[in-house]
Amino acid sequence: MIRFEHVGKRYGGRFEALANIDFSIRRGEMVFLTGHSGAGKSSLLRLLMRLERPSRGRILVAGHDIDRLHSSQIPFYRRQIGVVFQNHQLLFDRDVFANVALPLQIQGVEPHEAARRVRAALDKVGLLHREKALPIELSGGEQQRIGIARAVVNKPALLLADEPTGNLDPQLSADIMRLFEDFNRIGTTIMIASHDLALIARLHHRVLRLREGRLIGDENSVEEMS
């Protein structure tokens, strides 16, 4: 599903954010990406979202070199990826329903069908009863779940999450992770950037470890983590 081939990223010709990153993720895998802040997690996700282009190497997603995408194709590429942000990035000028419906509106899904899918996604994150609420009225955990509902509403094959539990307490964080595992079970490929090592250790998934822009670990077992 995802293949990084000797990918490097430099900013301004000097700062090396990523160097020689080489890994691949199979379809349906759930992978954590860890490292201290500044280790390159966000840069890696930005490359995957095609917000930036690698300085070296190439990135294949579903067999396509995403560096070769024409700028007019990028929106259509992004529609196949669900993204969950640390600060959830909900729009506060519209209600929960409208927030979750946004990707479907962008894709031009018929309103009737869109409503059905939005409710299904809200149901999945357990917030169907809050569809008329404004995001400001929700708790942090609820806001993050709405963010997840928005990321999955158009059934993306790939789900990326950047510190999805960054601001949440351990209990809520565990709930969120369980939600991701549910989506993974149905076949969604998931990549989660997180520095919550304790939480990651409890969930037995593959972990990619970054330090100073280099991949220093690609582990499947929890024991190696600690």
Add this chain to the structure above:
Amino acid sequence: MSAADPHRSQPRQTGSQHGARSRRTRFGSRVRAWGRHHGAMARDSAHRLIRRPLGSLVTMLAIGIALVLPSALWLILDSARLLETELDESASLTVYLEATVGEREAMTVANTLREHPEVAGVRLVTAAEGMAEFQQALGLDDALARLEENPLPASVVVSPLETSPEAVRDLAAQLEGVAGIDEVRLDLAWLERLSRLAELGQRLTLALGVLFGFGVLLIVGNTIRLSVESRRQEIEVITLIGATHAFVRRPFLYSGAWYGLGGGLLAWLLLGLGGQWLSVPVQALAQSYGAHFAVPRLGLQGSTVLLFSSTLLGWLGGWIAVNRHLKEIRPR
């Protein structure tokens, strides 16, 4: 199950016999989705304007005021052009007879002139008639009545067959040789001056139109820039989840168009009110000259042109502003 599960994929028509039809329906649904988004954005941007009525009104008023001046100038010029054609038709020569020529002789001269092959018609103005016209035109009854003798000569107004300046000038030269004629007065210079003046007016209107049109672009552009800035997060988010540039741009283009249309309507209103305000004194003034001159109004065509171009300018201003600022907004 399927309704509750967001990940269950929709059944797809993949059979080859359905291929063409499904492609057609997919195209149809895309067109419908496009139309739906246009409708939604037109409504949404209108709502946004209505939600801040004062700010929107100020912007529209600025646009309206910017449009009033060139429109008014154009209206005045247009009515002046009507006046000019009337003047063209009456491109006549005034032939003043010698002061010694009596009334009967004057008739003879007029008849001679009428028979000239290049003359379309003549009108004799006797000394007395000339005096009467003069009095009426100037409203100086008393002062002129005190004159013991009529100082005006009799005159003949000659309408030439051909009204081109050269032909009229030729005719004038010929008529000057006729016995009893003192002077032939040509109003060509005045006509030429008027047409120069009209040209100047046209250029002035065009320059002002371009200048104020540019002003409208700036007003709309600045307003849209602020609204792009205030919706920066939304733009970033929808760009991240796959919105095309056209999709991002659309609400702002509609805002621009609404501002333009609103400004155009206000300009139209201001022109109407201004016309009303000026019509009484203008008519009175015209009447005092014995002329009929109504304050020009935008007809249906003029109104359509005004509203269409103001809407287009607003839309264009929105386009320029959004494109400039979309480049600056890169998702974090």
